[in-house]
Amino acid sequence: MKIEKIKLIYFSPTGSTGRILEYISEGLNAPVENIDLTRPDFTPKKEDTFGEELAVIGIPVYVGRVPALAAKRLRELKGSNTPAVLVVVYGNRAYEDVLIELSDIVSAQGFKPIAGGAFVAEHSFSSIEVPIARGRPDEFDKAKAVEFGKEVREKLLKENSILDLAAVAFPGNRPYREPFPTGRERPRPSSPDTFEEKCTKCGRCEEVCPAAAITIGSSVDTKKEDCIKCYACIKSCPTGARVMRDQWFVSHTKVLHDNLVKRREPETFL
Ligand SMILES: Cc1cc2nc3c(=O)[nH]c(=O)nc-3n(C[C@H](O)[C@H](O)[C@H](O)COP(=O)(O)O)c2cc1C
Numbered sequence: 523m524k525i526e527k528i529k530l531i532y533f534s535p536t537g538s539t540g541r542i543l544e545y546i547s548e549g550l551n552a553p554v555e556n557i558d559l560t561r562p563d564f565t566p567k568k569e570d571t572f573g574e575e576l577a578v579i580g581i582p583v584y585v586g587r588v589p590a591l592a593a594k595r596l597r598e599l600k601g602s603n604t605p606a607v608l609v610v611v612y613g614n615r616a617y618e619d620v621l622i623e624l625s626d627i628v629s630a631q632g633f634k635p636i637a638g639g640a641f642v643a644e645h646s647f648s649s650i651e652v653p654i655a656r657g658r659p660d661e662f663d664k665a666k667a668v669e670f671g672k673e674v675r676e677k678l679l680k681e682n683s684i685l686d687l688a689a690v691a692f693p694g695n696r697p698y699r700e701p702f703p704t705g706r707e708r709p710r711p712s713s714p715d716t717f718e719e720k721c722t723k724c725g726r727c728e729e730v731c732p733a734a735a736i737t738i739g740s741s742v743d744t745k746k747e748d749c750i751k752c753y754a755c756i757k758s759c760p761t762g763a764r765v766m767r768d769q770w771f772v773s774h775t776k777v778l779h780d781n782l783v784k785r786r787e788p789e790t791f792l
Contacts, residue, residue, distance in 0.1 A: 532560070545668050605633075613644065622694035639790040666788045713751070728742075736755060
């Protein structure tokens with residue numbers, strides 16, 4: 523099977539999942555179309571019903587699960603036995619059962635997972651002061667992603683039709699990991715705060731929020747119940763006016779910084 527076209531489908535609030543998909547597409551070496559599920563104005567177009575092209579579907583890992591908003595938006599897509607490469611991106615802690623969960627979600631939508639990978643990127647909670655997997659994906663991660671793209675391309679070229687392609691087995695378990703089992707403290711509804719004296723009301727935070735939780739009027743108003751804590755507003759604020767001060771996130775970030783010292787490497791499944 524020759525790859526005529528690739529559709530990169532991603533939910534990527536702070537951009538690293540999108541970047542890893544781009545690297546994989548370099549190795550796949552075919553014309554690319556982007557379908558960005560991150561923004562709240564995402565609505566599937568008629569041409570987002572998928573046929574014989576290759577779909578590369580990427581999401582970040584949130585508390586060992588597929589982010590709920592990403593799952594909701596993926597469930598609006600319709601494949602037609604469309605071959606799919608599944609990519610999960612995580613912040614050097616763990617990706618738990620997320621490849622299996624993502625595979626279940628997209629299979630129910632008519633996609634056929636034929637390969638997958640778990641890649642590492644800088645943790646959304648990371649900062650210069652409290653770094654976690656800082657600088658990743660780096661050159662090594664990029665080379666691995668490009669190589670993975672080439673391997674998928676070779677796998678497809680060996681077969682005459684999608685029907686000949688074997689489904690791929692991913693590591694993980696069902697039922698999927700419970701993010702907050704009894705006894706583990708669950709964060710309260712919270713969101714980053716805005717330091718009014720630093721804020722220029724440029725509108726960037728409102729624009730990048732995947733959950734449409736931010737409204738800018740005479741001040742910046744954030745609906746705590748809707749905030750998904752993706753840190754997109756914090757990372758994109760040009761004046762550093764958005765800051766997460768909720769104690770659960772401040773101390774959890776410190777724990778991750780202290781404990782995630784061992785570098786985890788990308789893993790691929792073909
Ligand atoms: C709410 C939240 C929960 C997260 N949970 C995990 C996790 O369980 N394991 C992990 O290794 N990284 C976790 N991360 C880190 C992200 O998976 C990682 O930074 C990813 O690269 C973000 O993707 P993006 O840049 O495309 O938004 C979490 C990030 C956020 C915002």
